[in-house]
Amino acid sequence: MSAPASTPAPASASAPAVRGPRGLALGVIAAGTLMIILDGSIVTVALPAIQRDLDFAASELSWVVNAYLVAFGSLLLLAGRLGDLLGRKRMFLAGTGVFTVASLLAGLATTPAVLLAARFLQGVGSAMATAVGLGILVTLYPGSKERAGAIAVFSFTGAAGASIGQVLGGVLTDLLTWHWIFFINLPIGALVFAFALPSLPADAGSGLRAGADGWGALLITSGLMAGIYGVVNATGHGWGSPHTLVPALAGAALLTGFALRQVRARTPLMPPRVLRSRSVAVANLVQMLMVAALFSFQLLLALYLQNVLEYGAARTGIAMLPAALVIGAVSLGASARLTARYGERAVLLSGIALLVGVLGLLVRLPVHAHYATDLLPVMLLAAGFGLALPALTSLGMSGADESDAGLASGLFNTTQQIGMALGVATLSTLAAARTDTLTATGSTRAAALTGGYHAAFATGAGLLVLAFVLAFAALRKPVSEGGTPAAPAPEPVAAAEQPAN
Numbered sequence: 001m002s003a004p005a006s007t008p009a010p011a012s013a014s015a016p017a018v019r020g021p022r023g024l025a026l027g028v029i030a031a032g033t034l035m036i037i038l039d040g041s042i043v044t045v046a047l048p049a050i051q052r053d054l055d056f057a058a059s060e061l062s063w064v065v066n067a068y069l070v071a072f073g074s075l076l077l078l079a080g081r082l083g084d085l086l087g088r089k090r091m092f093l094a095g096t097g098v099f100t101v102a103s104l105l106a107g108l109a110t111t112p113a114v115l116l117a118a119r120f121l122q123g124v125g126s127a128m129a130t131a132v133g134l135g136i137l138v139t140l141y142p143g144s145k146e147r148a149g150a151i152a153v154f155s156f157t158g159a160a161g162a163s164i165g166q167v168l169g170g171v172l173t174d175l176l177t178w179h180w181i182f183f184i185n186l187p188i189g190a191l192v193f194a195f196a197l198p199s200l201p202a203d204a205g206s207g208l209r210a211g212a213d214g215w216g217a218l219l220i221t222s223g224l225m226a227g228i229y230g231v232v233n234a235t236g237h238g239w240g241s242p243h244t245l246v247p248a249l250a251g252a253a254l255l256t257g258f259a260l261r262q263v264r265a266r267t268p269l270m271p272p273r274v275l276r277s278r279s280v281a282v283a284n285l286v287q288m289l290m291v292a293a294l295f296s297f298q299l300l301l302a303l304y305l306q307n308v309l310e311y312g313a314a315r316t317g318i319a320m321l322p323a324a325l326v327i328g329a330v331s332l333g334a335s336a337r338l339t340a341r342y343g344e345r346a347v348l349l350s351g352i353a354l355l356v357g358v359l360g361l362l363v364r365l366p367v368h369a370h371y372a373t374d375l376l377p378v379m380l381l382a383a384g385f386g387l388a389l390p391a392l393t394s395l396g397m398s399g400a401d402e403s404d405a406g407l408a409s410g411l412f413n414t415t416q417q418i419g420m421a422l423g424v425a426t427l428s429t430l431a432a433a434r435t436d437t438l439t440a441t442g443s444t445r446a447a448a449l450t451g452g453y454h455a456a457f458a459t460g461a462g463l464l465v466l467a468f469v470l471a472f473a474a475l476r477k478p479v480s481e482g483g484t485p486a487a488p489a490p491e492p493v494a495a496a497e498q499p500a501n
Contacts, residue, residue, distance in 0.1 A: 022140050024199040026150055028192055029133045032096055034157045035188045036126045039103070039181075040068070042168055044299070045317075046178040053178065054112050066232045067116045071123025073417035074225035076131045078217050080410015081269050083132035089200045092136065093193060095128025100189030107182035118182075134409035136200060138397050148336040148394060155389040156331040168317075216269035219258035224414070227251025234425040270411070282474045283395035284412060286467045288419035290352070290388065293463035295423030297358060297382070300431060304453050308446050309369060319371065323382035330386030344391040344398075345475045351388025352468045357381045359461035363454050367446045395475070427456040 051061050083091035102125055106118035137154060141147040172180045230248030237243040262268040305311040305319055339347050358381045365374060396412040435452030
């Protein structure tokens, strides 16, 4: 008999009991994730209106996005670990509350300073809630098949939130004002909080003494904050600028100090055993490459539609809606079944292969593209998201046990944000540089922009190929007793304390 497909290790017998139907709890986590991702994509559409209304300087406008990103990306790991120590339900509720209040402040902002402060606070709340979401999920669904289905639902929310945000951002900004892109979070946040109270499992946490590493917390938070700050500065100042190099190098030094401390600390914030699980380590690295590459699909394609084809904000969102539909159909309808039959490794590789096709087609986009023949095939191949993301999430959480689920969740989300920051900085800079070169040689604005986007799409395709090779070579594919290839076996964190062979 062949071995079962790889899934995250079951939660321990001491996992907290669920007080209500697990489907409601999953819905709460998915709704909270949807709200946070929706906010991230909805803001980008409204930036021109925000700039006009609040008189933002052109050099400051990007910080409407970056202020959120710096807080969110730097606090995810710490928030995930604190969720394990203090209780993941408490952390989720507190984060949802902070995010909702910050959304109200952002909607009421009348000056750039107030809006940027509110956006930073939104990032703090998002980190608190997002960091523990997957940790709660894996304790709710210890069985292999049911967990694969739950992760498929969770992964779908990301694509849905991004696509809905682009449509909704344009509609709200055009029909009402940009303030409503933040006010819309208020009823969603209130409902998520109200339903989370009775439905999420109550967990006391293991206590601060189990991992209260104050110096480690300071090193990891300041290191990630400095590093992400440096990377996002690269878009405006270039990679060789002191504005980029100084904080990036400082962040690298602080993160090195954190890694050294975790090896020696009596109660480390991030026990080294977590990354000794090959599936966890490889999944996080593959995710970083994938997210960096797919930034070119999620944002640069939208810019192509608006700047080259001259679509409006709402039309751009509608044009990209088929991608969300096929992602949902695959992730909710086929992903869990394929994973149960073939294992995460095979499903992940198939998804990445489709995504390479997405960016490969985008490299060939003409200046005067036709939607049905040039863009719709791209949207349909985006089904690769629906295969790759759930499989990658399962692998990223495969080493999580009851005591480390929040940390594994925070780590997985942190590498996602680092990949996004690197993708924004690298591919945007590359596209802009290529556009400037083509403009200097006499190309029209549309042709120069298209050439710049082509350069970014090609680079993204290269990153995806690298992710495919890494996943193919590094993720184990054990053989069952009957000689049939089986899915990669999970590597429980507890067992990873033993020396590697």
